[in-house]
Amino acid sequence: MTQKVLVVDDNPDMTRFLARLIGNALHLETPVAGSAEEALEILKKNTVHCLLVDMKMPGMDGMELLRNIKKNDASLPVIIMTAYGAIETAVEAMKEGAYDFITKPFEEERLLHTVRRALEHEHLLRRNLDLERRIKEKEKEIFFVGESPRMKELIDTIKLVARTDVTVLITGETGTGKELAAHMIHSLSSRLGRPFVVVNCPAIPENILESELFGYRKGAFTGANTDREGLFQTAQGGTLFLDEIGDISATLQAKLLRVLQERELKPLGDTTTRKIDVRVIAATNRDLEAGVAAGLFRSDLYYRLNVVSVRTRPLREIPEDIPLIAYHFLSLFCTELGLGPKKFSDDAIRFLVSRQWKGNARELQNLIKRAVIFSKNDLLTQEDFGSSALAVAVSEEAPELYGLEYKERRKKVLTTFNVEYITHLLQSTEGNVSLAAQTAGIERQSLQQLMRKYGINSGVFRKDAEKK
Numbered sequence: 001m002t003q004k005v006l007v008v009d010d011n012p013d014m015t016r017f018l019a020r021l022i023g024n025a026l027h028l029e030t031p032v033a034g035s036a037e038e039a040l041e042i043l044k045k046n047t048v049h050c051l052l053v054d055m056k057m058p059g060m061d062g063m064e065l066l067r068n069i070k071k072n073d074a075s076l077p078v079i080i081m082t083a084y085g086a087i088e089t090a091v092e093a094m095k096e097g098a099y100d101f102i103t104k105p106f107e108e109e110r111l112l113h114t115v116r117r118a119l120e121h122e123h124l125l126r127r128n129l130d131l132e133r134r135i136k137e138k139e140k141e142i143f144f145v146g147e148s149p150r151m152k153e154l155i156d157t158i159k160l161v162a163r164t165d166v167t168v169l170i171t172g173e174t175g176t177g178k179e180l181a182a183h184m185i186h187s188l189s190s191r192l193g194r195p196f197v198v199v200n201c202p203a204i205p206e207n208i209l210e211s212e213l214f215g216y217r218k219g220a221f222t223g224a225n226t227d228r229e230g231l232f233q234t235a236q237g238g239t240l241f242l243d244e245i246g247d248i249s250a251t252l253q254a255k256l257l258r259v260l261q262e263r264e265l266k267p268l269g270d271t272t273t274r275k276i277d278v279r280v281i282a283a284t285n286r287d288l289e290a291g292v293a294a295g296l297f298r299s300d301l302y303y304r305l306n307v308v309s310v311r312t313r314p315l316r317e318i319p320e321d322i323p324l325i326a327y328h329f330l331s332l333f334c335t336e337l338g339l340g341p342k343k344f345s346d347d348a349i350r351f352l353v354s355r356q357w358k359g360n361a362r363e364l365q366n367l368i369k370r371a372v373i374f375s376k377n378d379l380l381t382q383e384d385f386g387s388s389a390l391a392v393a394v395s396e397e398a399p400e401l402y403g404l405e406y407k408e409r410r411k412k413v414l415t416t417f418n419v420e421y422i423t424h425l426l427q428s429t430e431g432n433v434s435l436a437a438q439t440a441g442i443e444r445q446s447l448q449q450l451m452r453k454y455g456i457n458s459g460v461f462r463k464d465a466e467k468k
């Protein structure tokens with residue numbers, strides 16, 4: 001977009017001259033106004049990046065116009081033009097927030113230079129404001145949403161725990177916000193600004209997990225070609241989040257216990273120990289106590305980890321919070337995808353509240369994300385929840401399916417789901433298969449296989465399809 005400089009002067013020769021000078025030299029658009037009142041009208045309807053304003057005008061003068069503009073948009077630069085010798089006015093204008101002033105008659109080069117600088121300044125300011133807004137949005141993501149007594153209790157516990165430096169064990173079903181809780185504890189603690197390192201224990205093979213956590217020296221084992229820093233070291237000064245700790249081996253349990261007790265560790269193959277200053281937060285969706293009783297998890301490690309415990313809530317225990325959490329996800333995704341605000345219909349909210357959420361908040365989040373991507377309307381209704389809405393409908397409202405064998409029924413549901421899902425997906429990417437696969441989080445080949453299976457041709461979704 002070409003930047004716009006609005007020139008305001010009651011002398012038409014002057015506005016014409018300035019508009020031509022700035023327009024030609026800086027390749028900018030230069031609308032003009034013959035009075036302050038006219039300038040305000042233009043500002044109401046147009047985006048302007050800088051103003052050049054004459055001080056002395058009949059009616060509203062330049063100073064008054066400046067005050068008016070600054071009240072509405074403090075980051076819009078206004079350059080004031082004053083008569084030679086009217087330095088007091090210029091000083092006053094600067095106090096009122098003018099970006100700079102120019103005395104008439106002026107040198108063209110100096111004027112152009114001032115305008116150029118003002119535009120750069122404006123650009124920077126806007127970018128900073130934008131960044132600030134985006135950081136605020138990000139911050140919103142690391143807080144629990146919910147106002148039920150149970151959620152309030154959870155949030156209060158997190159705030160209390162964050163003020164201490166103790167090890168925390170977070171328990172809760174999948175998708176209930178265990179990682180969110182850990183992140184929030186870190187963000188509210190004095191360790192904010194230091195690393196927050198997440199280790200998804202079951203995702204890393206047993207034999208590698210140990211070297212990942214503690215690091216190793218070159219030659220410690222075959223394949224150790226260089227020294228490698230462990231994740232404890234990476235988290236130095238910050239917080240280490242050990243997710244799904246219930247699955248780690250007995251050997252690793254022993255090593256971890258030692259690190260927690262001694263607050264120091266020795267990388268594999270090293271002879272010297274190093275002090276570590278890391279807060280450990282662990283999480284599990286298993287019943288660790290039962291694991292201890294069954295002899296699968298060391299009791300001494302369990303007590304070390306469980307200095308304080310935090311339990312995150314499945315959605316079925318906080319149904320009254322579902323609408324709030326749903327709206328939270330909705331606004332996050334709309335912002336993320338650069339869309340305007342959207343709303344849920346009453347039946348959509350009823351559907352979301354009454355649904356069984358095995359995957360808890362994460363499942364709710366995924367469902368809403370998909371609905372936002374596929375729906376073209378600003379009002380999301382139950383139908384926008386696609387296959388899940390469909391799956392419910394099949395069991396409750398499709399009696400013609402009841403007589404079929406399980407396999408047949410499943411096939412039918414799957415076909416409906418696949419066809420609907422893939423069609424929507426390709427519609428949203430205008431037939432771009434790679435992008436569609438990426439959006440759906442599957443391999444391109446798998447998507448192509450599905451398309452072949454269900455006879456879906458990406459060509460028909462392309463924008464230029466009609467022309468061919």
Ligand SMILES: Nc1ncnc2c1ncn2[C@@H]1O[C@H](COP(=O)(O)OP(=O)(O)O)[C@@H](O)[C@H]1O
Nearest residue numbers: 144145146173174175176177178179180361362
């Ligand atoms: N009450 C809540 N308010 C806002 N976001 C939530 C809430 N509960 C969970 N989330 C979000 O849901 C997603 C899943 O949570 P996560 O912490 O990964 O769950 P877990 O680790 O227990 O499987 C994350 O994006 C998290 O930020």
Ligand SMILES: [Mg+2]
Nearest residue numbers: 175178179243
């Ligand atoms: Mg998790």
